[in-house]
Amino acid sequence: MADPSSQNPTLTTPPPPSSSLSPTPQSGTSELSPPPCSALSFLKTANRPKLRVTSEFDSDSLLFLNKVSCKLFDNLAKLKLSFQNNSQREVSQPQVSFTSKHVSVLYDIEEKNTFIKSNLDVHPRLQLRAIHNVKAQQGEVAMEANLTEPGYSLELSSPVPIGYPRATLKFPLGEISLQEKEDEEEEKQKRVLSVNGILKRQAMNGICTALYTDEELRLRYAYKDDALSFIPSISLPSNAASFAFKRRFSPSDKLSYWYNFDSNMWSAVYKRTYGKDYKFKAGYDSDVRLGWASLWVGDEAGKVKTTPMKMKVQFMLQVPQDDIKSSVLMFRVKKRWDI
Missing domain, CATH: 2.20.25 (N-terminal domain of TfIIb)
Structure with a gap:
């Protein structure tokens, strides 16, 4: 939707009075008529x-x-x-x-609510950020300072108007956050220190990741080369374990498999690409007992402007295992026009 701000006409000084040195206009033309190109130049400036x-x-x-x-x-x-x-x-x-x-300002017309986001670079090493929900009268203010060491920064944030502040230290291997919160399990609510963080490190031709949040630790290892990916993970103390396996047979063929040890649920997806703008995918999900196949015309992950005719189309067939007769063919179409 175009809502361009109106352009004020430029004030120009009047031309000097004509002198005897000015050229005499030819017969059939008015001295007051603008040159033919003036209308065209006005339209260009008013684009x-x-x-x-x-x-x-x-x-x-x-x-x-x-x-x-x-x-x-x-x-x-x-x-x-x-x-x-x-x-x-x-x-x-x-x-x-x-x-x-x-x-950034977002106005929800139905809810009659406004969301405002702002960020300001106070100093090359200091940035301020703010988020505000006008209707709920809530938001957050954050300040991040880059430390002298490359890759290190310290962020302080606080909910507005009521809430406990949070401090986050970011470093090349991850980040750690500290925040006070109220322990709701105790009869008498008291403040406890909450610690969340993530650590990543290269190990054995892969990346080890440790994610700690809400008193749960998730350990994940990801190995990947040109033909194979293997990603096991486990959560503590629940001991929930799963692994993902991906095998690339050629630049255009890939098989992905995921298995959850606790529920014995699994899923598999086969993907084949034809050039840049065509992709076929087929898979099965044991959780919902559903098989499916889809065809993308246009880059699935890319923007519409990079696809032929600035359009993307997806056809998907879903086949329930328990009732094949209730299979459904669906499609999605996305088109862009530049006006």
């Missing part, structure tokens, strides 16, 4: 921002997701309108957003 219209249809939900956007002020900011409409053309969830380098 409106280009509109980008994107529409996506999902046959499963029978909804259209529409976005209209344009860039303003020589691409320094972006204005976007998004909304949904069904087959009866009823509009729902309309939202308007304004995004720039330092400030």
